[in-house]
Amino acid sequence: MPDEKFGSKEGRLIYLRPADEKELGRVVAARGGYKSVPHLLREYLSRSLIPRIREGRCFPGRLLAETTGRASSGASGKSPTGGKSPAGDSAKGQAKSQARTKIQLGLESWAPVEAATKALTGALRRLEERRAREGGAGALPFCRCGEAEVVRAAAREIATWSRGGPPELFSQESACRWLGPSREDSAKEGASRREPGREPPHQVLPILPGRERGGKPVQYYITEEAKKRLKSKGAQLGQTGSDLARRATRMLIRRVEEAPAEALRHITEESRLYREPREGKTSGFQVYLAVKTKRRVERAVARLNQRPGRGDRLGQLDVLQAAARLAIEAPDEKMRPPLPGASG
Numbered sequence: 001m002p003d004e005k006f007g008s009k010e011g012r013l014i015y016l017r018p019a020d021e022k023e024l025g026r027v028v029a030a031r032g033g034y035k036s037v038p039h040l041l042r043e044y045l046s047r048s049l050i051p052r053i054r055e056g057r058c059f060p061g062r063l064l065a066e067t068t069g070r071a072s073s074g075a076s077g078k079s080p081t082g083g084k085s086p087a088g089d090s091a092k093g094q095a096k097s098q099a100r101t102k103i104q105l106g107l108e109s110w111a112p113v114e115a116a117t118k119a120l121t122g123a124l125r126r127l128e129e130r131r132a133r134e135g136g137a138g139a140l141p142f143c144r145c146g147e148a149e150v151v152r153a154a155a156r157e158i159a160t161w162s163r164g165g166p167p168e169l170f171s172q173e174s175a176c177r178w179l180g181p182s183r184e185d186s187a188k189e190g191a192s193r194r195e196p197g198r199e200p201p202h203q204v205l206p207i208l209p210g211r212e213r214g215g216k217p218v219q220y221y222i223t224e225e226a227k228k229r230l231k232s233k234g235a236q237l238g239q240t241g242s243d244l245a246r247r248a249t250r251m252l253i254r255r256v257e258e259a260p261a262e263a264l265r266h267i268t269e270e271s272r273l274y275r276e277p278r279e280g281k282t283s284g285f286q287v288y289l290a291v292k293t294k295r296r297v298e299r300a301v302a303r304l305n306q307r308p309g310r311g312d313r314l315g316q317l318d319v320l321q322a323a324a325r326l327a328i329e330a331p332d333e334k335m336r337p338p339l340p341g342a343s344g
Contacts, residue, residue: 009106014151021101023159033243033337038105040340041154043238045113048339049154052171053116058153060123063170064145067152105151113147120145158340167341216294219277219284220245220324221317226273227285229328237336241327242287244335248327250293251334252319256300264304267314267322274321285324 016024024037034040052058107113121144157169166172222230230241237244255263277284289297297319305313327335 009108010110011104011106012110012147013102014105014148015100015102016152016155018101020152020155020159021103023162024155027158027162027340033239033247035238037103039238040158041103041105041151042107043336044154044158044339045107045151047336048168048341049150049157049170050112050116052168053119053150056119056123058120058170059173060120060145061127063153064120064124064149066156067149068145110147113150116150117145117147120150161341215288215290217286217288218294218297218316218320219286220320221275221277221284222273222321222324223275226324226328229273230285230324233328233332233335237332239335239337241285243337244327245285245287245324246289246293247335247337248330249289249297249320249323251330252323252326253293253296253300256303256319260304260307263300264307266326267304267318269322271321271325273325273328277317 021037024040028034028037028040034043049058124145153170157167160169161167227241230244234241234244252263252266255266297316301314301316301319304319
């Protein structure tokens with residue numbers, strides 16, 4: 001799976017477990033905002049895993065045991081510590097574990113990943129020294145951590161969460177509950193392992209009867225300049241203008257629900273980014289919203305119009321225009337796609 005476009009990025013080949021790579025593909029297909037598996041991995045590495053490694057909030061022994069060298073991709077029937085793995089007990093299990101998938105990952109700079117590898121190797125060395133002094137059961141993987149191991153750890157965390165496990169797996173003390181070959185090879189087990197009361201992690205726009213695509217089309221009536229800014233900002237963040245408009249719409253709806261007075265001020269402010277609909281022409285910025293989101297917009301409009309002392313009535317057009325302005329004006333960090341395991 002090649003990266004979408006390297007540009008100035010430096011590409012490396014990384015081997016992943018097929019089950020993990022397949023799960024990442026599902027996340028990309030179902031969770032808006034990510035263009036490809038490499039794009040998802042870049043965002044997750046820079047915004048989640050590497051900061052946690054840098055801050056010492058990962059368990060290095062578990063991470064390296066699951067991702068280091070040949071054992072991480074099933075190229076051997078042995079574990080990193082030299083013992084036999086369950087897959088080595090049968091030819092069938094060994095052949096199944098030997099399958100692996102390669103992706104080409106491009107990063108602007110691999111320096112943060114290299115720093116993370118040094119931090120993990122150093123943490124493992126200190127852990128081994130402490131165990132030698134104080135004693136303790138169980139061996140640690142005698143190995144150096146490389147860039148591939150950090151990337152594989154990111155893939156494993158995303159895939160485990162997608163199958164119903166906890167977010168930020170290698171920062172969880174209970175990580176061992178969610179790892180192992182039986183869980184890696186069966187996507188069907190995901191639903192049964194999902195945490196009680198937890199909704200499925202992905203939201204797909206369902207395709208309505210008689211339509212070719214999911215969601216309902218709405219028009220954001222903004223100027224040509226606003227459209228260009230929205231699309232440009234989306235491209236800079238690895239998304240589309242429609243992705244940003246959808247995310248900003250959900251953000252504004254939450255603001256109406258949680259802080260209606262603040263939301264009302266934003267919606268009723270004048271802006272040079274808005275324009276009126278033109279008679280007989282569909283000249284807005286068209287975006288497909290989930291049916292549920294469309295209904296929430298309608299409820300938000302009704303709620304705002306019920307506030308005491310309201311004069312002019314608001315319409316859906318006002319809320320959508322304000323959402324488009326929010327997408328353009330909000331800090332970039334707020335408009336990035338939510339990471340796997342995060343809400344939004």
